[in-house]
Amino acid sequence: SLGEADILRRVMGKKKPDELAKNFVLFQKGARDKGYSDEAIQALWDVLVPFAGYAFNKAHSAAYGLVSYWTAYLKANHPAEYMAGLLTSVKDDKDKSAVYLNECRRMGIKVLPPNVNESVHNFAAQGDDVILFGLEAVRNVGTNVVESIIRSRKAKGKYASFPDYLDKVEAVACNKRTTESLIKAGAFDTLGHTRKGLTAHFEPMIDNVVAVKRKEAEGQFDLFGGMGEEENDEPGFGLDVVFTEDEWDKTYLLAQEREMLGLYVSDHPLFGLEHVLSDKADAGIAQLTGGEHADGAVVTIGGIISGLQRKMTKQGNAWAIATVEDLAGSIECMFFPATYQLVSTQLVEDAVVFVKGRLDKREDVPRLVAMELTVPDLSNAGTNAPVILTIPATRVTPPMVSRLGEILTHHRGDSEVRIRLQGPTKTTVLRLDRHRVKPDPALFGDLKVLLGPSCLAG
Template sequence: MIASGETTGIFQLESAGMRRLARKLKPNKFSDIAAMVALFRPGPMQWIDEFIAGKNNPRLIHYPHPDLKPILAGTYGIAVYQEQCMQIANVMAKYTMAEADRLRLAIGKKKKAIMTRERNRFIEKAQAAGYKKEIAENVFDLIERFAGYGFNKAHSTCYAMIAYQTAYLKAHWPVEFMAALLTAEAVGSSGPAKEEKIALAVEECRRMGIKVLPPDVSQSKVGFTIEDDANSLNGMAIRFGLSAIKNVGEAAIKVILDSREVGGEFKSLMDFCQRVDQQKVNKRVLESLIKAGAMDKFGKRAPMLSGLDKIRAKGVISQRQQANGQESLFENPTSLGEDSLPDMEEFTRQELLSLEKDLLGFYLTEHPLTPILSVLASQRSHRIYDLRQIEKKGQPVKIGGVVTGLRIVLTRNQAQEMAFAKIEDDSGSIEAVVFPRVFLKTRECWVKDRIILVKGRIELREETQNLVVEDASPLEASEENVSAKDKSAVGWDFEVKIPSQMSPRKLVELNKLLKQNQGKDKVALLFVDNLGRARRMVLPFGIDYNENLRKKIKEIIGE
């Protein structure tokens, strides 16, 4: 598992750089893991390739002197640890270990006068022990290179032990391990880091074949828990924890769990509002639970959100009646218990997924790309997850995904617009950089929630991997790319982009035109402001979309 780089959640080994190192090194013993921990830091990184070459081909291992083989053999001829540098000084120059430790400290300070003195002393003592001056000089150069960066072996070994233990748990108890990891990230992190870590862990669950069930106020607990599910790995799925939903705090969760413990599962939204303390489970918490899908068993989200105020008010009345003992054969709280939800359409599929993304930090139940995956698969060169395997800087790639994060900035020198975007597909996400020339050419693509195709090249910087964008085009708006069936699955048939500078008069004109051409095709209006932020509105009526209407729309919006 470690050798394949599948180390999400493994202590010290889960970064992108560590995964690449694991795949190249293919560790097959504990000492390899300890060496990975020691080498993967600024400084020692320069010797990683030499270390890997020595492991994969013993004939490439070189020892400065045969006497040093017992010291360096375990690390393929590379002095990885501080203790190795001390042992070399002990063997060749007959330093005591205390003297060797002082040598290590002196080299670490990098003071020229001290270094010169120690160098002369080492060479003299090595010559006195029978070694040639040239060899002694070469060996001191080796010590000087490594001692300043070398890692303490005990420290590295302790880290490696924890890494091995967590990897063992993941390999042998995968569902239990991932549930514990998700809970730890939900409780121990905060802000964007929390969302990103949970999203990565859920992504790993999907790769492993573990189902992650959506939150449910009648089933979920504080953290992520395990439930039986024949369609998941080892017959077990993971239920989403309430603590991972935005705006749902510890106090609210405690009230929900205590109410469930006393009265059993909640039967409806009204039942929920009658039984929980609404000061702690306030309107914001309730809205977040509904939007996140934790109350889907009670009804559709749009009607529940629309009717929430009335139901909450009835719940408060019911609680007051119970507190005042106002119960009789003719008047009791249960008479208020029916949900009176408004009769209205549910949100579109895209809107439901956007709500889920806002409250959970990622798409859980389904990805927006699901309806067009067959189209996307034929257009892209890589899934985003597979980009992790790329080790060649500048390699050209073509990916498709949703713009889930966007920051538009001005360059310092010429005040030109450029963008930093997060692009996500069904397998993962990557940070993309869009420089001014490309941004100007592809401006319509850089809108949150837009589905796009991107051509670019991979940039590698130690642990991070970025995509430098060279071209981009919208995928969802392309007639040849999205079939009628695919488009209906996203909640609309056609999309009209409304420029930020469009006047109210033009909007009225557009509205009139669309109403004059009503039909069966659903249309969405995409409003984009000057900062690239977007809001999509699906019209309540259909239109008869044709080439003539398309031309008239373009005349009005000026595109």
């Protein structure tokens, strides 16, 4: 019957072959009743079985094939525009955004923080190798504020300084919370002020400018007369501030940037430490969240603790949830009481750690149930640590080997280079005695462009 056929369709859609097998007897009986031979029934069933796995009808496959061709063409011929569109499509999913940011780095595309003089609502390409963050990606910045910033710069010209910005934008954009978020996200960096300097002075400046704009709106203020001296075109009314040139230290600056954008953008605390992570980590976080490991698998990840929640059970035992982030994603690590007692003093935000644990995929979002936590010694993370590259044997070609030699020669230093050559049945470790390199972000960027983002992931 049609009803029974629909039940069979639903079972196939669940992609569970064992459940489909249970329906064979009913299928066989119905087909026999309609006069089909056992051979014909079995032949048709053999066609249906793959659809409980990964199979689609031809129309579906053809449509996806065409979309795959379109996207491959765009990525190959218009990479910055394509990746900007891709980042915009996942702007509310920080884990996917991190994966695509890492892909941009692999492709040699720079992703820059938002910029009040250049950014629009969403991610946008600038030339062939630069993508700008959209202003709407900044926390506490709404669509009306973004529209005001764009409208004002189109009507009055680009902003020359922070005082000039406050002078030109409409009152809706002169909001303390919004402005602070833009500062911490780096949206004013190109105006020549440090983020620390702006943070120290922006609040009284906004108080002054809001008072002036309110009077303007009420018709009680002579705009040009209130702008300062007649011969001076610079904005006045309390905006003539001397900003300090001091800047926050890198760790704090990046933490604030991440809080506002949800991601590390201008830099990353793990840049330069890829070789340290590859020593002990046997899985990247994106592999865990992307379904490459089975539920219950025991893995070791390496990354930075970007969030930490300390909790208590009903019995009064302490435990914690730590968000660990690497260059391509993040995952929650559950430190239950027994483990927490052993590692509680090492659980500190912004610490670089290795976590060994069991993957738990029973919920919608995979998590790691921590078993061990170790903190690597970063004192020799610079020139003394070896650089370990993981390369599939199938990727080894004369042009690739030649280019690899050029990169290693260009980045000469004191660190050894080792290659983990992955074959179909075994992995061979090679030491390149003729090449020593300086492990830094420039080297790692060139290596990832040539070999892919996972070449340093162990």
